[in-house]
Amino acid sequence: MANTHDYEGMVAETVPITGANGDTILAYFARPTGPGPHPGMVFIHHLPGWDEWSKEAARKLAYHGFATISPNLYHREGNGSPEDVAAKIRAEGGVSDDQVVGDVAGALKFLKSHPAVNGKAGCIGTCSGGRHTYLAACRVPGFDAAVDLWGGRVVTAPENLTAKQPVAPIDYTSSLGCPLLGLFGNDDKFPTPEEVDQHEAALKLHGKDYEFHRYDGAGHGFFYHHFAAAYRAEAAVDGWKKVFAFLDAKLRA
Amino acid sequence: MCTMIAEKVAIAGSGKGKDGWFPLAQAYVAFDHPFHYQAEHALTLDFVNESLGHGARVAVELPAGAARLLAERILAALSEAESQGAAV
Numbered sequence: 009m010a011n012t013h014d015y016e017g018m019v020a021e022t023v024p025i026t027g028a029n030g031d032t033i034l035a036y037f038a039r040p041t042g043p044g045p046h047p048g049m050v051f052i053h054h055l056p057g058w059d060e061w062s063k064e065a066a067r068k069l070a071y072h073g074f075a076t077i078s079p080n081l082y083h084r085e086g087n088g089s090p091e092d093v094a095a096k097i098r099a100e101g102g103v104s105d106d107q108v109v110g111d112v113a114g115a116l117k118f119l120k121s122h123p124a125v126n127g128k129a130g131c132i133g134t135c136s137g138g139r140h141t142y143l144a145a146c147r148v149p150g151f152d153a154a155v156d157l158w159g160g161r162v163v164t165a166p167e168n169l170t171a172k173q174p175v176a177p178i179d180y181t182s183s184l185g186c187p188l189l190g191l192f193g194n195d196d197k198f199p200t201p202e203e204v205d206q207h208e209a210a211l212k213l214h215g216k217d218y219e220f221h222r223y224d225g226a227g228h229g230f231f232y233h234h235f236a237a238a239y240r241a242e243a244a245v246d247g248w249k250k251v252f253a254f255l256d257a258k259l260r261a
Numbered sequence: 262m263c264t265m266i267a268e269k270v271a272i273a274g275s276g277k278g279k280d281g282w283f284p285l286a287q288a289y290v291a292f293d294h295p296f297h298y299q300a301e302h303a304l305t306l307d308f309v310n311e312s313l314g315h316g317a318r319v320a321v322e323l324p325a326g327a328a329r330l331l332a333e334r335i336l337a338a339l340s341e342a343e344s345q346g347a348a349v
Binding site for chain 2: 196
């Protein structure tokens with residue numbers, strides 16, 4: 009973070025990137041304009057869409073020195089308010105895992121070819137984006153860190169798998185290619201504390217580099233200051249500190 | 262997407278959205294994260310017409326108890342209409 013006499017600046021704008029199947033999709037790219045190069049981050053938005061909070065989170069990461077790109081995973085649904093588009097996606101059972109993985113791979117490629125990026129990159133996401141983060145960290149080579157913020161359905165019973173989400177992300181654990189930070193609320197139902205236990209057991213089984221932190225009195229979405237029922241100030245403040253400590257350690261070393 | 266509990270059904274009717282009345286063509290029913298109702302999950306109803314663009318949408322978010330009550334009252338009203346000879 010800059011000192012008071014340091015130059016500080018940021019550019020945050022919509023850019024086209026090449027996503028899954030060679031499709032052009034839009035992404036929000038927030039990057040510091042101070043001396044670089046900077047570590048890169050892919051921010052994966054949550055079920056409610058490519059919304060104000062997601063872009064705010066990208067700018068927060070940029071403020072902390074990470075060139076951050078957030079692909080619009082719902083781009084192919086066309087133009088509309090983030091909420092209206094997300095409602096349609098929700099009704100259709102989400103977007104396919106393969107498409108998300110391709111879009112995230114495209115975002116990572118964009119970062120790694122950008123002159124502002126130092127060659128290291130991580131991914132981070134909340135809610136469904138936490139699940140997608142874990143999928144990407146397992147299936148997309150090239151990430152140096154991953155942050156799963158309360159991703160639901162990483163552990164999925166076989167009867168709950170779908171054509172779009174045919175494999176439980178936990179089953180990719182042996183392929184996890186980078187250190188993982190996970191933050192979870194103990195009152196969450198997606199994932200439950202028991203599912204987080206299962207995830208942690210799989211990480212241990214495969215000898216993965218991870219750290220999980222769990223917060224009492226917090227449920228799903230405890231960073232969401234725009235959603236009063238979910239927000240837990242103490243957990244959110246501590247959680248963001250843990251996110252930046254982890255990313256600084258893994259992407260600036 | 263966290264629950265993946267979602268249904269989509271073709272319907273007819275009219276809905277009043279942000280630009281006034283429009284013909285309805287589909288309804289989405291889900292139990293997942295609401296956008297506005299202050300709870301982790303809610304029964305969400307979206308009455309839409311996909312051919313008119315994403316903005317042709319009437320959205321409702323209900324806690325489970327209210328959703329059940331509403332469903333019961335809808336069915337009760339339809340039964341009463343049927344018993345009174347209304348075409349349903």
